[in-house]
Amino acid sequence: MEELPPGSRILLLLVFTLSGLFVVGPLLFILFLSLTGGIPANIEDINDLGPMYSYVSAFLGLLGIFIMGFWLFLKLTKQKADDVILRSPFQWKFIGIALAGIVVMWFAADLLYLINRAGIEQIPNSGFLEMEEELNAKYVELFSPENISYYPIALFVFAMVPAFIEELVFRGLLMRYLNETSNGKIHFAVIVSSLIFAGFHWQPWNILPMTGLAIVFGYVYHYTKDIRYSMLMHFLYNGINITLMFFVPGLVG
């Protein structure tokens, strides 16, 4: 493939990432089900197979994003991961910055959630509130103290893998391309990539907290010039939330 203009590269990245989530991920899940012989007779029951299947489905969705939005994208555009993703020598100072960012966001996210909630309540026709309750119920079921044996798997699927893959795609690739296309306007790149990141999760009741989090990740990545610190922050934030849900039931909602 010939050299793409920078804007088309962003479009291609978004299309590939979306198709990874909605096409490749489900295809992999169907492949998995057919190999294990677990396809239900009624296709609508596919969401009620049990917690283990939910973990596998979430993991394969993320894997689809990695395959399409990172690996295949880099192959097709003839780039090397080492040239695109920034790495720098280890520094203890950066670890401190990452931890401080987590502490700040821990309190800011609650405030942003309340503002977001007030906005969502303005549009009662949308059905977003019902969506939130549904998802919360699913999480409470997945991360309930009765399923404590799933804790390591949950930590892997909902904290480690998203931290790795989402940081690579949204901070590593998307933010860098936005920065290049806008002639080095780093604030623009951070904010827009965060908005796309938040929109990608399709949780309208969480748009503001997620944008805020992603902005912090983006600035940390820009400051440290190393993807590992934002990965660490992402892992810690998700991991602490999951741990709390497992060991302090009744916290969600």
Next chain:
Amino acid sequence: MRGKEDKILADIDWALVGLYLLLVIMGISNIYSSVYDPMKPDLFDLSTEHGKQIMWVGIALFLGVIVMIIDGSLIRKLSFWVYGVLMLLLVAVLFTEPINGARSWFGWGSFGVQPSELAKLGACLALSAHLSNIPITKNKLAPSISISYLVQLVSSNWKTIAILGIPCVLVLLQPDAGTFIVFTSFILVLYREGYAGNILLFLLVAVIIAVITLIVADSSFIFLKIKMSGKFGIVLALLIMGLVFYLLIRQFVLKRNRPPLYRAMIGSLIVSILFVNFVEWGYSTFLDDHQKERIDLLLGKIEDPDGKGYNINRAKAAIGSGGFAGKGYQQATLANASQKHVPMQSTDFIFCTWSEERGFLGSAFLVILYSILLIKIVSVAERQRSRYTRIFAYCVAGIFFYHFMINVGMGIGLAPVIGIPLPLFSYGGSSVLTFSLLLFILIKLDSERKVVLQ
């Protein structure tokens, strides 16, 4: 050098002042007729709407005189402060008690102020101050349908977007969709100042696609003996159009010029197919039931002359019954206070009273009067050497144009019923104050056109 007294009155555009006074006096006489109560015949009775209107016009004239006395440079310096204070008011109004389901009023007894009306003034001032300050640079990329252009447009103009976006979001939170639509009039200003590329063309296409989508989306048709939804038909039509353009490009364009055209074609195809889906989703997700009804009524999807569509129907009846020469002052039989046949007849549907009493001749006169006002404002804008004044004048023209077009269109059934007033004509203190201040600031800035060069 001229003396102080000369300076205040020098170079004032008296035609604009005359048009303003004419419109205001006509408006007050019209409100007097539309809310006439035999028990309260006094014109200056402050418990009636015409009395309050006269009071507000008095306040507006007083503020107008103050605007005339202060120096134009003060207005320029205070632009962002005015904007900031009005935005704070817009935030504060969200914490008041809702009236008719919207938190948009600060009330003291029987008097109320709508900060969303005054926010238009603040947005005009801040937009003029911002746009006139940034140096004229050549765009690095030619306008096109591409992500690169979009990214550069947004990243280099994010301040403009923020200035216009903050009041839009705050107004939508009230919720007040009508004022939000008025805020889109600033796109006309951006177009004149060269920041918006082909945005008017895109808007026109977007409106056409949206209207077609809303009309046919929930219908169905038989194609190849298969039942298809109307939305699929639109997507099919878009794909066929894309194919036609592809063939045209292949046939008539040199080979080396083709790739950007193909990219633009694929980009606009993707965007329009996404847009079709978004329109349908947004219509069912973000709109209230009464907003959906109004759009359906306008598109003719539902007909309910005595129920949901009664306001449009009665407004049209009142306008039509005026005939060629009208029934005469205070002789209206449909749009008068005792009948209450037309709803909101002193604010949103004020045009009905005027048309019924003055007929076709009077309505045409009013339309011509507003057209003269708009042409006058645009010609004032074009004779400025100062960018600030030119941008401000275009803001004023855009706001007047939107208000006039949508309000009259509402009365005759060409626009959805969103409650926005007819400028300087409808009853409403905040709106009269805002429109008067807009015009007076414009007259003041214009009167300094021979002194101020930048």
